[in-house]
Amino acid sequence: MSVLIAVTDHAVERFRQRIGGRSGEVDARPEIIDRVARAWEAGRVGDEPPGGGRGPRGSVYVRDLVDRSLVFVCRFDRAGGELVVVTLWETEGGPAAPRVPRRYTDALKRRRTPPGDG
Numbered sequence: 001m002s003v004l005i006a007v008t009d010h011a012v013e014r015f016r017q018r019i020g021g022r023s024g025e026v027d028a029r030p031e032i033i034d035r036v037a038r039a040w041e042a043g044r045v046g047d048e049p050p051g052g053g054r055g056p057r058g059s060v061y062v063r064d065l066v067d068r069s070l071v072f073v074c075r076f077d078r079a080g081g082e083l084v085v086v087t088l089w090e091t092e093g094g095p096a097a098p099r100v101p102r103r104y105t106d107a108l109k110r111r112r113t114p115p116g117d118g
Contacts, residue, residue, distance in 0.1 A: 003040060003076075005033045007085040011072070014088050019067065036072050036085055039065050050091045059086070 007029045015028045039045070044063040049055035050071050060083070064070040071089045076082070 003081050003083045005083045007032045011085045011087050
């Protein structure tokens, strides 16, 4: 089944920070769309968050074909056949270490938690 793919600004920023884009384009959206479309067609889609993480309810996870530790976090509208790439994750224990270690993303989460809510 083919899908219409859209990419949020947040996903583009995360991609630029971690991957940088191999095509040399200023806008990484076409590369993200191409990667997600090829992985989708290859069946590299699941509804379980990688690495035992907790993702937003209703998310689907598309594993990249080129960089096997890269997972695109998406929302899928089955009725409309539309897939929105919301963000991306790098899994630990993959063929290469994550470009941004988990300790940095965990530290950002702690900073965002209001006092008394942690």
